[in-house]
Amino acid sequence: MRIGVFTCHCGENIGKTVDCPAVSKAVADIPGVVHSEDYKYMCSDPGQNLIKQAIKEKNLDAVVVGSCSPHMHEKTFRKACSSVGINPYMVEIANLREHCSWIHDDIPSATQKALDLLRFAIERVKFNEALTPIKVPVTKRALVIGGGISGIQASLDIANSGFEVILVEKEPSIGGHMSQLSETFPTLDCSQCILTPRMVEVYQHPKIKLMSYSEVENVEGFIGNFIVKIRKKARYVKDELCTGCGLCFQKCPIKKVALSEFDEGLTTRPAMYVPFPQAVPNIPVIDKSVCTYFKNGKCQMCKKVCGRDAIDFEQQDTFIEENIGAIIIATGYKLYTIDKKPEGSIYEGYGEYGYGKYRDVINGLQFERIASASGPTSGEILRPSDKTVPKKIVFIQCVGSRDESKGFSYCSKICCMYTAKHAMLYKHKVHGGEAYVFYMDIRAGGKMYEEFVRRAIEEDGVKYIRGRVSRIYEENGKLIVKGEDTIAGLKVEIDADMVVLATAMIAQQEAPKLAQMLGVPYDKHGFLQEVHPKLRPVETSSGGIFLAGACHSPRDIPESVAMASAAAAKALVLFGSDVLEREPVVARVNESTCAGCFYCKKVCAYNAIEVKEIKDRQGNVLKVVAYVNSGLCQGCGTCNATCPSKSVELIGFKDDQIYAQIHAFAEV
Amino acid sequence: MKFGYYPGCSLSGTAKEFDLSLKEVIGVLNSNLEEINDWSCCGASSAHILSHLLAVALPARNILLAKKQGLNNVVAPCAACYNRLLTSQHELKLDEKIRIKTEELLEEKYTDGIEICNLIQLFEKIGTDNIKALVKTDLSGLKAACYYGCLLLRPSEITKFDDNEDPSSMERIVNAAGAKAVDWSFKTECCGASHSFPHVEIVEKLSKSILDNAIHHNADVIITACPMCHANLDMRQKNIIKHNAGQKSIPVLYLTQLLGIAFGIDFNKLGLNRHTIDPAPLIKEKIKRIQLREAVV
Numbered sequence: 001m002r003i004g005v006f007t008c009h010c011g012e013n014i015g016k017t018v019d020c021p022a023v024s025k026a027v028a029d030i031p032g033v034v035h036s037e038d039y040k041y042m043c044s045d046p047g048q049n050l051i052k053q054a055i056k057e058k059n060l061d062a063v064v065v066g067s068c069s070p071h072m073h074e075k076t077f078r079k080a081c082s083s084v085g086i087n088p089y090m091v092e093i094a095n096l097r098e099h100c101s102w103i104h105d106d107i108p109s110a111t112q113k114a115l116d117l118l119r120f121a122i123e124r125v126k127f128n129e130a131l132t133p134i135k136v137p138v139t140k141r142a143l144v145i146g147g148g149i150s151g152i153q154a155s156l157d158i159a160n161s162g163f164e165v166i167l168v169e170k171e172p173s174i175g176g177h178m179s180q181l182s183e184t185f186p187t188l189d190c191s192q193c194i195l196t197p198r199m200v201e202v203y204q205h206p207k208i209k210l211m212s213y214s215e216v217e218n219v220e221g222f223i224g225n226f227i228v229k230i231r232k233k234a235r236y237v238k239d240e241l242c243t244g245c246g247l248c249f250q251k252c253p254i255k256k257v258a259l260s261e262f263d264e265g266l267t268t269r270p271a272m273y274v275p276f277p278q279a280v281p282n283i284p285v286i287d288k289s290v291c292t293y294f295k296n297g298k299c300q301m302c303k304k305v306c307g308r309d310a311i312d313f314e315q316q317d318t319f320i321e322e323n324i325g326a327i328i329i330a331t332g333y334k335l336y337t338i339d340k341k342p343e344g345s346i347y348e349g350y351g352e353y354g355y356g357k358y359r360d361v362i363n364g365l366q367f368e369r370i371a372s373a374s375g376p377t378s379g380e381i382l383r384p385s386d387k388t389v390p391k392k393i394v395f396i397q398c399v400g401s402r403d404e405s406k407g408f409s410y411c412s413k414i415c416c417m418y419t420a421k422h423a424m425l426y427k428h429k430v431h432g433g434e435a436y437v438f439y440m441d442i443r444a445g446g447k448m449y450e451e452f453v454r455r456a457i458e459e460d461g462v463k464y465i466r467g468r469v470s471r472i473y474e475e476n477g478k479l480i481v482k483g484e485d486t487i488a489g490l491k492v493e494i495d496a497d498m499v500v501l502a503t504a505m506i507a508q509q510e511a512p513k514l515a516q517m518l519g520v521p522y523d524k525h526g527f528l529q530e531v532h533p534k535l536r537p538v539e540t541s542s543g544g545i546f547l548a549g550a551c552h553s554p555r556d557i558p559e560s561v562a563m564a565s566a567a568a569a570k571a572l573v574l575f576g577s578d579v580l581e582r583e584p585v586v587a588r589v590n591e592s593t594c595a596g597c598f599y600c601k602k603v604c605a606y607n608a609i610e611v612k613e614i615k616d617r618q619g620n621v622l623k624v625v626a627y628v629n630s631g632l633c634q635g636c637g638t639c640n641a642t643c644p645s646k647s648v649e650l651i652g653f654k655d656d657q658i659y660a661q662i663h664a665f666a667e668v
Numbered sequence: 669m670k671f672g673y674y675p676g677c678s679l680s681g682t683a684k685e686f687d688l689s690l691k692e693v694i695g696v697l698n699s700n701l702e703e704i705n706d707w708s709c710c711g712a713s714s715a716h717i718l719s720h721l722l723a724v725a726l727p728a729r730n731i732l733l734a735k736k737q738g739l740n741n742v743v744a745p746c747a748a749c750y751n752r753l754l755t756s757q758h759e760l761k762l763d764e765k766i767r768i769k770t771e772e773l774l775e776e777k778y779t780d781g782i783e784i785c786n787l788i789q790l791f792e793k794i795g796t797d798n799i800k801a802l803v804k805t806d807l808s809g810l811k812a813a814c815y816y817g818c819l820l821l822r823p824s825e826i827t828k829f830d831d832n833e834d835p836s837s838m839e840r841i842v843n844a845a846g847a848k849a850v851d852w853s854f855k856t857e858c859c860g861a862s863h864s865f866p867h868v869e870i871v872e873k874l875s876k877s878i879l880d881n882a883i884h885h886n887a888d889v890i891i892t893a894c895p896m897c898h899a900n901l902d903m904r905q906k907n908i909i910k911h912n913a914g915q916k917s918i919p920v921l922y923l924t925q926l927l928g929i930a931f932g933i934d935f936n937k938l939g940l941n942r943h944t945i946d947p948a949p950l951i952k953e954k955i956k957r958i959q960l961r962e963a964v965v
Binding site: 348349350351352354357471473474475480 | 834854884
């Protein structure tokens with residue numbers, strides 16, 4: 001074998017602590033190495049040309065590059081080598097930067113280590129074999145999980161490009177939190193007015209299959225070839241017959257039986273309901289837990305009044321399997337529960353603010369409902385307790401956000417803006433009312449955002465107090481808000497009529513479960529993790545699965561929409577080709593030595609091991625052996641390590657290659 | 669049930685009635701307290717202002733004594749003692765440097781493993797059902813405001829006790845004793861604590877607001893589990909009344925005294941006669957009214 005070794009200085013990154021010329025000179029003497037040189041930037045065009053030239057001149061058949069992590073430039077070097085006829089899998093990278101120069105400061109020992117790392121790679125490459133990428137077909141159909149504004153946007157973008165979309169929403173209607181909002185910042189246009197046309201578009205789009213009141217049950221497969229099982233929850237209404245006339249829930253005698261989810265508990269709803277009048281689809285559901293028929297078999301009023309005979313009490317959850325090429329997760333957020341610390345909860349709660357104890361202490365989404373024309377007060381600002389107009393209102397920002405001792409370390413990002421909006425709406429609707437905002441900092445980064453906050457302060461006269469509130473308690477029908485004005489250095493006490501808490505945006509409770517099902521990493525708060533925070537912000541480490549909206553981190557509507565379009569674009573990139581190339585690093589079974597114990601099948605996390613029968617010419621089964629489905633295999637190597645007869649090897653990481661490296665290490 | 673007992677200076681001095689009533693109540697509840705032999709000061713507020721090491725080492729000495737005596741459950745009724753013992757345990761567990769220094773100072777190895785509980789936790793361990801079963805006097809006419817102060821609850825990562833912003837554990841004990849715990853707003857407000865010496869006027873102002881809030885919420889008495897709180901709310905109340913025209917008085921009882929009254933123990937044995945604001949007339953009247961009502965029925 002004729003091996004070429006190329007040592008990169010990476011400017012000063014490697015060169016500062018590793019004596020690259022000395023290393024390059026030393027490796028030249030290793031048997032098999034016919035060429036060795038060093039260069040300041042091996043990844044640059046001139047650097048790559050050095051490699052190409054050496055391959056041609058010295059007739060090399062394997063290459064080792066001592067450079068940065070293979071995550072950075074393995075592709076670059078493989079591509080350069082294959083352009084002059086070397087199989088890309090005959091190229092090995094020795095990581096001299098992250099694994100050596102960056103973490104050591106002693107030059108002689110770092111140089112020795114760099115030399116060792118190169119030696120290991122050289123011994124390993126001697127056992128490499130030429131491989132060809134695996135080609136897999138692409139199913140050109142997307143699954144979007146979550147029907148909020150992010151999911152809606154992603155679905156429309158993909159569908160408008162001509163590809164099929166299945167949109168799964170767990171609630172009875174799509175629309176998400178945006179449908180609950182009153183006006184939107186910084187333009188104060190009505191949230192529903194801009195959202196509902198999009199919702200209808202989704203419903204009517206020939207390429208979108210909307211599955212509301214449904215949940216993703218299971219996902220198998222891999223990029224381009226997912227098999228998704230979806231649970232369609234029983235609505236107890238036949239959606240193909242229902243016209244959405246609404247007679248059933250108007251006549252439902254179990255009127256005020258549950259708190260309205262859509263109105264954030266400010267109003268009640270019957271046992272049969274649609275979440276809100278503009279719901280899409282406009283098909284009601286029966287809440288089994290409170291319906292009299294399900295409790296004691298009586299009533300059936302809805303069935304009696306339905307002119308289409310659409311009510312079906314016998315309906316069961318159904319399961320649907322779909323082949324999917326790309327998945328977009330857009331499951332959104334929820335608001336932090338902010339009352340007392342629940343027993344056994346990991347959250348501390350804010351007992352001092354009396355949320356849940358005083359009816360006029362509400363959260364941001366509840367204020368949205370109060371300010372909304374479709375809300376419980378038809379947009380008139382009234383206190384929940386006695387339906388009077390609050391003359392004095394206090395807004396508290398950062399409840400749970402930026403509070404490591406009781407809440408979360410992160411900033412929820414949207415609260416500065418929506419609090420300014422709330423205060424502004426209040427001032428517009430209640431003339432002569434006083435609005436106070438307690439804040440830590442005002443974070444109004446965004447187009448026309450800072451101007452919006454200044455407008456609230458300067459034009460609408462909202463009083464901003466920098467400081468925290470220590471306690472809220474009720475005295476003579478007033479909510480006494482005790483806090484600190486850290487600019488004036490004074491204690492503040494405000495006798496408010498109503499208090500609005502801008503509580504933290506937190507991840508959906510089920511997010512980690514979904515993430516585990518899809519193999520997507522998540523952070524300690526339950527927010528899903530992108531591959532690269534700057535350069536690959538919507539991709540996950542699982543190929544073909546993308547993120548949109550607040551399931552990734554707190555974000556507002558414009559950002560969510562932008563991210564959704566980005567995720568859609570990534571899915572469309574995938575749909576642009578008919579076949580995908582996958583790394584050929586998969587497991588391979590030696591059928592002659594395999595004893596058919598199937599320990600490998602038990603440990604495989606990807607269900608990639610299949611049972612194969614070996615037959616003679618007459619068709620008699622001689623033995624059963626394990627067989628690897630290379631489409632499903634992720635190359636993790638667990639089967640390789642488990643096999644008692646060493647009959648499984650991982651191509652690209654064969655035992656020979658690993659042992660060669662270890663032997664080289666032992667020689668030191 | 670047997671508990672180790674760390675009285676600290678307050679319960680053997682200014683808060684003698686706390687000690688008296690605790691022992692009476694514990695006797696009725698068929699439990700007993702075994703005092704730590706040769707216990708010393710917990711360091712109180714003074715030690716940790718002057719020397720961090722001393723503030724950790726003084727409680728550590730008492731923890732080690734309890735351990736040697738075979739006391740695994742130690743009750744420290746004084747909220748400050750409770751807080752200091754727990755803080756010391758906490759620091760010795762997390763900070764190796766301070767542990768080594770403490771061991772040098774005490775000339776012995778520090779080993780943990782004893783559980784320190786406050787007064788409320790003591791009664792929680794005995795159980796509200798056991799308390800309910802022993803109630804002899806009907807206190808249903810007595811409205812009580814439970815006052816926690818700061819030391820029982822803070823810092824929450826050390827005390828890990830109740831909701832430090834909106835606690836409710838004392839209310840459960842008070843209700844078990846048959847009295848009515850009222851919902852009020854100043855359960856955890858500061859009483860002024862040791863400002864009682866250098867800045868009496870601050871203590872009077874802060875304590876007044878607590879007394880006022882309890883009265884405003886129709887409480888007949890304030891119940892506390894801290895000698896410092898008791899001193900500020902009861903002892904300073906005479907001056908608060910003197911300095912503020914129209915100020916009403918409100919008796920301040922230890923939780924143990926309330927339980928003692930419920931169990932029908934003689935007032936003087938509970939040290940009710942030792943308070944600045946004498947609670948006896950009010951309590952007697954409340955009990956009498958109920959008895960009268962019952963007689964009529």
